[in-house]
Amino acid sequence: MPDFVYRAVNNEGQAVTGVMAAIDEPSLEVKLREIGFWLVDSSAKEAAGEKRGFSLLNRKAVKRRELIDFCLQTAALLDAGVNLMEALRALASDTHNPRFKRTIEDMARNIEAGYLLNEGMGRHPEVFDDQIVSMVQAGESGGALPQTFRELAAYLEWLENLMGEIKQATIYPVMVLVALTLFITVLFTFVVPKFITILEAMKVELPMPTRIVMLISDFFVNSWWVLLLFAFGTPIVIRLLKKKSAAFLYRWDRMKIDIPVFGELNRMFAISRFAQTFSTLFNAGIPVLQNLQLCQPVVGNKVYESVMVECEADMREGLMMSESFRRHDIFSPMMIRMLIVGEASGDLGGALSNVSRYYNQEIPRRVKKIFGIVEPTVMLVLIGIVGFTALAIFTPILSLMESL
Secondary structure: OOEEEEEEOOOOOEEEEEEEEEEOHHHHHHHHHHOOOOEEEEEOOOOOOOOOOOOOOOOOOOHHHHHHHHHHHHHHHOOOOHHHHHEEEEEEEEOOOHHHHHHHHHHHHHHHOOOOHHHHHHOOOOOOOOHHHHHHHHHHHHOHHHHHHHHHHHHHHHHHHHHHHHHHHHHHHHHHHHHHHHHHHHHHHHHHHHHHHHHHOOOOOHHHHHHHHHHHHHHHOOOOOHHHHHHHHHHHHHHHHHOHHHHHHHHHHHHHHHOOOOOHHHHHHHHHHHHHHHHHHHOOOHHHHHHHHHHHHHOOOOHHHHHHHHHHHHOOOOHHHHHHHHOOOOOOOHHHHHHHHHHHOOOOOHHHHHHHHHHHHHHHHHHHHHHHHHHHHHHHOOOHHHHHHHHHHHHHHHHHHHOO
8 A cells, every 4th residue: 555645734734744555646635634634735745765866965853852752752652541542642742853743743634544653753864763663663563562662762771872882982083083184184285296396307216105195196196086986986886886776785784794893883783683582572472483573673774684484484493583583693692691581581681781781781882892993093193194105205315314
């Protein structure tokens, strides 16, 4: 059933916009009329791969802090006995972000038209990512929406704090990298060519380091546009390939978990997401196989997602979860051990909750450790470039002075 972007008015003449699924435009008009709205115009929404838009500056329409507040307030209202539609309308009236306000109001209209909350949220990928939608879908399946929203709030709060720590840790290395880039550009574009001109005028024999520096300088002076094209074109090409090619997306995600230093960090993120979601749904009473299906889009990595599909097939054939996971090297030994303990005790939710807590504490420590190594590494690179360039320039000058 396609999604339609619509514009409608209510009985008071107030205009609203939103997204709703319908067989065709007449069906959409009927759905809207049933909830008190009159269709003005509509158009079929773009495919899921296109509706997120494409831009280097493509940013979330809603800040993470606003999502945290939304989750906490929704959980509180549902715990207090307020029905979901009224809770959404109350939250919409209290929201200061106009974009988020319209999104919540549209979700309420979708629920009133007979759709589930996760379906309404899924029609706004610029606000709610796949992980949030999947967790809400799982919470609705298990009748544990308040608990799901509290878990989401806790996860988003942890992520917000982690991103803050990463930003704090990267300020100095990024400033040094920017300064290093500018220094190299000025050095090889303006400074080195002047010295090379002097050396060529003296007709002195040039050693290998000097010839290397000359080649680099010539490239900066004559082919600077290649560097700009590479710097700005590479992110665009990667994003296009990730959208259009499932094979490229899989290889990209594989590279993310295999890359030195940062690969292990990406593995921790994926395992933490899986463990936290699985434990929440298991404690809400979701069967293991259904739980595994719902967790697949949550991990945020196609390699883990495909492995979990294989593990689901293994478990349908009677294999234990820990035995199936053990066949794949992308899961840590600690997680496998906790799965074995959870299966033996019958408390998979508690075991994976411990895994999630461990990684949620370990990831910030690992981030600080990594960027603690990055800072001196950048400085050593800077010293090495300056030293090599100075050696290349002054070695022939010193040779000439000795011969004189």
